[in-house]
Structure formats: C-alpha cells, structure tokens
Amino acid sequence: MKHKITFQPYDRSIEVEDGEILIKAALEAGVHINASCGGAGVCGKCRIIIEQGEVEGGLSEMLSNEDVEKGYRLACMSKVKSDLVVRVPVESYVDASVLNLKTSPRHTAEIKPFDFEELKEEGLFIPPVEKKYLELPQPTAQDNIPDLTRLINYLNITHDEHRLLVNLDVIRKLPDMLRKAGFKITVTIVRPVRKDGRSQIVDIEPGDTTDRNYAVAMDIGTTTIYGQAIDLNEGKVISQYGDFNAQISYGEDVISRIAFAEKKGGLEKLHKVVVGTINKILGKIIKQAGIDKNEITTITLAGNSTMTQLLLEINPSHIRLAPYVPASNFYPPFSASEIGIDLAAHTIALIYPGISSYVGGDIVAGIMGSGVYRTDKLTLYMDIGTNAEIVVGNKDWMACTACSAGPAFEGGGITFGMRASKGAIEDFAINPVTYEPMIITKGNVKAKGICGSGLITIVAQLFEAGVIDNRGKFNRDLGTDRIRKKDDIWEYVIVKQELTGIDRDITINEPDIDNLIRAKGAMYSGALTLLEEVGLSIVDVEQVYLAGGFGSYIDLEKAMTIGLLPEMEPDKIVYIGNGSLRGCKMNALTNSFRRQVSSVVKMMTNFELAETSSYMDHYVAALFLPHTELNYFPKLKKRLDALHKRKAVKGR
C-alpha cells in the first residue's frame, strides 16, 4: 500500500510504501531535514510536525509532552502509516529562497530482472542436460547383447538419440542397476556445447527421476563467492548463498593474493582455500534446495583472471608482472571433483573464459548475462571496484579494458571509509544555507563510517552546495564550524563525536576527496579512452549497465555529479546486479550460452590503457568535479550556473 506525503512549506509531495521511514521519504522528495545520527534517534535534530495523517513511532525523550501534543515527531523514527502532511520547522532557515532549492531526488539504477520465459521465447533455451526415463526390454538367451548396447540401441530407436558417448562410471554401474531396477532407469544426457559434438550419457539412476535435474552457478569474487542452485526443468533458482572468499586471510586484493601464491606452497594453499569456500556454499545451497549432490550435473563458475587461475591451481605470477600475460583465456570443461569440488565425478565444470589479465571471466559472464552481446544499443558496461572493468559495444562488436581505480569505492584510502555494512553512512544531504547535514546510515544506527556509495553522495552534495570546488578543495569562507582545518588538513565534520558509534568525529577531508576523484577519474577516463579507441565519444553511449554489488547502492545523479558516470537519463542506466553470477546462471541453464561463449570472447577486443597514449591526458582531464569539460554534463552545468547566479545575487 502506498501513501502520499506532502512536505510543507516546500509543498513537495511523494508516494512511498507503507512503513517507510519519514526521513528517507524526505530525502527521496528532495527535502532537507537536519539529521546527524544516521536515523538512530539520538540527535533529536530531525524534528518535524505531523499536520495531517498518522505515523507509527517517532516519539523520543528529546521531545517534550507539549511538543508531542503539537504534533512534533523525530522524522528518523516515524514510520509512514497513512497519507500525511508534514511540516518541516523553519527555524534553521536563513533565507526563504532555500525553499526553491531542491535536494536532487535519489535515483538508483533499475534492476534488470532475469527472465526465463523471455529466454524461451527468444529461442535461446537449449537444455544443456536432459533426463530420459527408459523401460528397456530384458535380455533373453536369444537377445543377450551387452547391457550398454541394449541401452544405446533403445535410445537410438525410441528417443532418436545418436552418436552417444558414455562415461566409464556409467558402464560400471549399469549391469547391477539394470537388474535391481528391473531394467527401468533414467539416463542423464549432457548435450554437446558444439553443435557438431556428441551427446554424452553421464549418469544413470534407478526408476524415473526425470523431475530432478539441477545445476549450480557460482561467482568466484575476490571478496565474496555467491552460489545458486538451479532447477533445470523449471529454469528457476531454487536456493542461493554467499560467503566471504576464505582467501581473504591471505590478502585483500588480487595483487596480494598473487604475491602469496608465489610463496612456497602458496598456490596450493589458495587453491585449497577457495575450493573450501565453494564446498561450504555448495553444502548450504544443496541443503536449502533439498537436493542430492549427485543430482547436480553441471556447474558454471566465473571469476577474474587471478581468481580463475587460483581456482584451477595455475601460477598467476605473470598476471602481475609486465607484460601482464594470463595463462589462457580458455579453459576446457573438466570434472568438478578433479579440482576438489565436492560434486559427483560426472559433474562437468565449465569456467568462463577471460579476455586478458585484468578483464576476466567474470566480465565475460557479465556481458553474456546482461545481454550486452545481444543488444542493438551502444552499451557501456562498467564493473565498478578497485579493479574496474569497462566494456563498450553491442551485438556487433565489443571493446574492453581494465583500470585500477584504487580502493576508494570500497572505502579504502578514505579516513573514515568502511564497507557497506551496519553503521555506514549511505545517504547524505546538506542544507545549502546552513551547511548542516542530513545523514542516513545502513541499519539506522549511529554512524561508524562512510561506504562507497555514501562517499559519492557526500562529495556530490558538498560540490553542488559549493562547499568544495571542482578540484575538491574546501571553500574556507563559509562561516560554519563544520568546515575546519585539523593537522593542516581541511575537512568537513559529518557527524560529531557524541552522535557517532565510534570515539571521534566522522569527517571527510581533502585527501579523501582527492582519492575519490582519482578513482572516478580513472574509470571515466578509461571509458572515454576506450570509446575514443573505437572512434566514438561518450555522447554516443545509449545505455549504461552497472555491475557488481556496489552498483545497486549508487545514487545515479550523484555519480553523474562527480563525473563517475556520464550524464544521461537515469532510466538509461540499468543495474544488472552480480553480472558474473547472472552469466553463470544463464550458462548453466542453456546451451545457447555455452555455444556462444567463445565467439563472444573472440568479439571482444582488449585495450591496455597503459599502452594507449591518450589515456593519461584523459585521466588528468578527469581529475575535476565533474570534469574539465563541463559540456559533457549539461544538466549539472545548468544547476551550477543557477547556484552561482543565486550566490552572486545574495552576495550583492
């Protein structure tokens, strides 16, 4: 159920779901309410008056009885339960003109769902594994052909199956199983990836088990591994689980993992450890789905080039040494159990091929899972992270590259940076007159730090409010104690110590901002360079696909404001979620994906930014908010122009 909320004196309305927190609704509506404790209900700053309608909660010892009677509530603790008229007290206004200012509404990317029916309609569903139930004639003295010949002949005649290959294990099981099951068995047939290949009988089971046919998809991330069990008959994910890659104990990023792998026994250790995590996840999703591991016939995995080589126990040294050569961009199918994965010996593992040392199988999986390789539109695919990968192209061609953005997007190198866990500031607005902040934390607890998406929003808001300039330097003359110099470094105090969940003020300083500018600059200039290499420019991009866990939290307009994303209509930016996992799922589900993988890899031209002379120029030009070339960001330019005009008027 939705409710309409009107904020006064802004006279701005928004519809939200029943139960939404009022302060989030305000942020969504672009209404600034001072708020410093992240929604924990302890700062008492977010006082509002409920003029019409009802909220649940919102009471606090920081409100007097008189206040409560007048309709005062704390916005961060009030849940919307009906249509409302809410008045934001005006005591903090300095200038009525602020009423015309609007915090730009939050826009996160639309999530592109995965649609099995669509896949079927497009003729892309070719089952990679099928089960057939057979009632074979029993042998007699006149008909005593070998058991396997009986099976093959019957499949020939009654199921039009030809040129079948058979596993040795199937032959081992066949004689006794046939007789125990009265010659009524189910065969599991794996279809060839190549059209001219041969189908293979990989398993037999007594009786009719055709309704139990499963696959697994798994994304091997540097930080996190996600697995999904898939019902191949229904085309549905039936269970999923994610866990930290246990390799983290041996290094946070790929470079430190490679360094560990170079130590004696290191490669074996990292291989074992990641297989351990995979098996743990498998155990969870198998149990959750209520299936037997022997019913899983295929598993598809994807990871970046380092994760892939570590999983397959291939020395990754040369990935980090110039000229950065991976072992292979193609890996043959193998028995999952061969590398220690706890699945049946007949379970075939496929691993997505990569492109280069820094554009790995996870990106190819993402390109396939998101459909970039099938779209007409010129698409910019960005996987934002420490190691950022960028792909541009469509169904006719694709180009890719990778850049090292540094760890800022994951909270690294930021004084109060943290991962997007409880207590991280994920949303922020600033009153452009008083410079007081409005913050919301993950889990609505006292703030502990700033996560990547929060950082983007904070910097964008500080910039649009004129608190920092286009080089990320603070305006020293705004007359607020929130901007201060400490230990010779200028900073903005986001949350004062007493309202934090830690023992000191949470701030953002110039070096933090500089790190973010470098990170976004690397990504944006990477995209620009890549486009230029193929004779295009950023304005030719028709849609942007954002991949990776990070993508779902990004406030798109803020990301455009700092120049991380090109400026475009938000609905042209699509969040595809964990693209790698998505690609694995599709691959596990249909042979059309398996058949196309190698041609997709061949379609993708890799560019090494280090070998592209223009990259450094683009990078330097991108070290501004949003960019030296403001014409790429026309809407922002308009807003900034308006702001300057207003300030000029005010300053007169």
Add this chain to the structure above:
Amino acid sequence: MKHKITFQPYDRSIEVEDGEILIKAALEAGVHINASCGGAGVCGKCRIIIEQGEVEGGLSEMLSNEDVEKGYRLACMSKVKSDLVVRVPVESYVDASVLNLKTSPRHTAEIKPFDFEELKEEGLFIPPVEKKYLELPQPTAQDNIPDLTRLINYLNITHDEHRLLVNLDVIRKLPDMLRKAGFKITVTIVRPVRKDGRSQIVDIEPGDTTDRNYAVAMDIGTTTIYGQAIDLNEGKVISQYGDFNAQISYGEDVISRIAFAEKKGGLEKLHKVVVGTINKILGKIIKQAGIDKNEITTITLAGNSTMTQLLLEINPSHIRLAPYVPASNFYPPFSASEIGIDLAAHTIALIYPGISSYVGGDIVAGIMGSGVYRTDKLTLYMDIGTNAEIVVGNKDWMACTACSAGPAFEGGGITFGMRASKGAIEDFAINPVTYEPMIITKGNVKAKGICGSGLITIVAQLFEAGVIDNRGKFNRDLGTDRIRKKDDIWEYVIVKQELTGIDRDITINEPDIDNLIRAKGAMYSGALTLLEEVGLSIVDVEQVYLAGGFGSYIDLEKAMTIGLLPEMEPDKIVYIGNGSLRGCKMNALTNSFRRQVSSVVKMMTNFELAETSSYMDHYVAALFLPHTELNYFPKLKKRLDALHKRKAVKGR
C-alpha cells in the same frame, strides 16, 4: 651354419642348424629312435652310431669304451657340429618293412611377422600421437595475449593445426615452462580417433624432445600379461616383458575369478591385483627401454571380457550367469592413471572392445592384428585354450563364437598333464612295430608330465600306430607291457618310473584321451557349426590362423590327425602368436586401427553355440579320431588305409 644329416638304414636326410640335438633332428626327419628319458641322457636307449662326421658330447657311462670306439653315442646328448651319417641300430627291428614307415615330420605353423614398412606402404600408418618443436615469439607490451593463445595461434599459422583441444594440466604447466625454456618447447598432440574429431595437446616439454615419443601395448591374459614399449617414431618394439597375472592366486580360470569378484571386496581386490601386475610389467619395459614414463602418451590394452571388466572394475557376474550378458562391448578412452595404472595423467588408455561374454577384446585385437579383417581369403581364426574362440570370415564379413573346450589343452584333467614348462613331454613318436616310445622333453630333462602340444602328438601317434582306435580305446592285443590295465583303467606307459623326474610311471589313459577328444571335438564342431550358420563348410576355409601361446608348439599334422584342425596344407596354417598383443601394438602405433575398431566390431556377428541346435550333433560327430566323417581328412584316410592293408598282409 647348417649341416646335412643322413640317417641309415632309413637313407633319409635332413638339414639342421649347427648345435642341434641329434634326437630332435631324427624326429624332424621322421626317424624313430627309442628314447625314454626325454633327452636327459639317463635311459641310454637312444644309442646311435656316428659313421661320418663329428658331434659334440653324446658320451655317457652307459656306453662302454668299446661302444664309444665303434662310434656309439647317445642321440639325445649329441650336438650336431658337421655333416653326419648316422646309423640307427637295428636290434629292435622286428620287421624290415618298418623302414618304409615314416614318422610324419613335425610341422609347426609358420609365424607371421609384424611388418611396419608394409603398414606404411598400405597407407595404414597414421600416427596417433605427434610431437612438434616450437620456438614461440616472446610476449611484449604490444603483444601480451594469453600464453595458451600464443601457443595455439603459432600452431595454427606455422603447423596448420586447427581446432585444438587442450588439457588443463598443460595450461597449468604452460606459464612457467614457457619462460624457463625461453619459449622453446615441444608439444605432444594426440590425433582424434574419429576423422571429424579434434586433435588434443596433452603435454608440453621444454626444448626439443620430438625424438622421444612412445606407446605401450599390453595383453591382459587370464594367465599371463605381456607388455611392449613401442617407439612411435620408428614403429618398433623397443622392449617387452611378460609375467603371470597376479589374479591367478584368486582362481585359475575366468569362472573362478568371477566367483571371487562376487565376494565382498573381491572385485576391488582383483582390479587392484591386475593393475599391480600391469605396473610391474610397465616398470620393467620402461627401464629396459631407457625411457621416462611421462614420455608414454598412449597405452592400448586387450583382454577377454572378464579380464576387461575386472581391469575396469566392472562387476563381471552376468558374464557367467545366463543369458551371459557382458556390461558393454565398447569402452570409452580414459586416463590410464584413473584406474591406477602408473603412467602420466595425460596418458590415454584405449581398451579393445569385445563382442560378447566369451568373445572378448583379445579376439577383436587378434582379428585386427592378424589382418583377418583385411584379407580376401576365407579365414578360420582359432584361439585354442580352455575358453576357445573361433572366428570365420574375411574383409567383407565375420562371424564368431566361443566354446568351452575344457582345460585339456593346458594340461588340465589329464592324469599327468602339466603346463609347457621344464620336464613336459613336448614331442613323441612311437615305433609302430615295437610300440616303444621316443620322447623329448622341454629343457631335455627327465619327464615330469605332458603338456598340451605333447598330448596332441601322443594321441595322434598312438592313433596312427593303431594303439588306440578312433574312439580312443586301447587295442588290448598288441603284446606290449606298455599297454596295461591299472585300477580298471587302460593306459599306455610313456616313461617308466626310474626314468622320470617324478616318483611314478608317466602314462596316458583312456579318460585322458577322452578329455582331449572332447576338447578338440568342441573346437572342431564349433568351427563347423559356425561355418554352417553362415552357409559354408569346412572345405571352404582357405587359411587358418592360430593364436595364443599354445599355437606355436602344435605339430600341425598331429593336430589334423586327431581332428583338432581341418586337414589342409600346413603352409595354409599361419601362427600369428599373441594375437591380442599384436592387435594392441598395431592400435598403439597407428590411428587407422583405432578408426576401424568399431566397424570391425560391428562386422562381427556373434553366434551362441548353446542356441544353435546343430551344435550338439556336430559335437557328437566330432567325438572320434579324427571325426566320424573321415572324408574330411583324405590324407589321413590314405595313411590309415595303408596301415590296415599292411596289418592285414602281416596278419595273413
């Protein structure tokens, strides 16, 4: 160097090799000399006089000085060193007409050699594994494609190699080996068995190792396992070794092995034990050949259906239970190490497919190795043994069957039967007047028993001398104490106790002869029935191929005399040796064999004798010496007619 020996008063000559034992030369020449100790020099019966020329040895304390001066020597101890005239003393003659009698000369089958050059000339040599030495360009910043892509591209361009598959292990080795070897490596490429298949890179080595490319062939016999290492560049066997199949401890024949396999843990045990023997033999042939096990890329094995299933750890129960169904007549290629064979993981094992429970892969290998499937001539292929297999056909069609001959050919069920080892009577002649024997043992030691080929010769000689009739019953009226009744059973004393290597007389009795008649009757009637099933008769057979270790010892004319082999010119009977090993060698050596295996299997129609109503009639008719239908044996008939006429004359 050869010497001419003339035996008097027979006036019969023969050429033999320098150093040949004189008594063997006599037997070869068809000259009877009494000899009871097998050539051990202890009975003193084989006295002869050297009239011209020289022998080495032949002296004995059983000869007086006077004898020696007169030229007497013991034939069994005299080695031929020059042309000789030898007089056989006539004291034992009763009738001068005996001079006209001739012990039929010994004919063993000609051995058909294996000819690699012939294979090449016929266009049948298609290397199954090739090595290529490559000097790859080193990667640079401008050319940093993955290592495997570099390798594949180079093979594409410089060696016209396309659609290559690659093992995961190769990718694992590639990065470090390339750099250590300065990008100069040798790749091992396995060619596809199917023409439309794909070549596969299975190994890489640093530097140029193209001159080291090896395969192994191995025959998995119920009793003995033989292995050969083959140089694939030269097409030559470079080492070989045979040893008892260690499964023997768990049963002598396939039926007892199957019984053991049915016990708890029995199958695993027999599998392990046979792999143990294989590994022992591999160790020997690898060491002997001076090669490294990693240089062996392929191994081909063959065995009967039970041996095959035990090797692959497939329950063989249903082979011995009606309706006698084997698990499969086809087994996929597998990694040798997968079943415990001590070879590299990349070594592909191929195992010959069989036809039925009792016509196994060893016979298919024999058919291919001997070339039956390529000949125009109607060929009868016989593998003589406890489990006898018979194939008839040519390049256009083939039919096969198996019969249980019983163990008589291997010495089983024969009172003094033994394997063809030291002390076994392997040759025998009888004086048709005195009925005194002439025996030669294996190793020229005192006799310990009778081996299969000796048994055939003894029965044939007894029959032709009229000592036994065509039902194998003794003529009770010959007036020699060598024929006697003991414990109600009639027998012939071959060697008297004091001249044996054991503690009693060595004899052959009527039940022994009956067992041999049943064995040869089973084989002959099997061949007859099989021919009849395809609309032919025994006289249509153009050549006979004898396979198995046993075949090389058989005196062909004796085998015809008892009716084991059809009567024909001895030069139409070809000994192909260990046909199974021969087939394995050819398979390991050339892909033309690998490609044809399945069509050969499909060409072969299996007949179950038990399901063929005429078999029992044929069998009963074959329980005579040589057969009820003597017209199948015209030469023997003539000899027997002459004998009867002579006896009739003499009796007058």
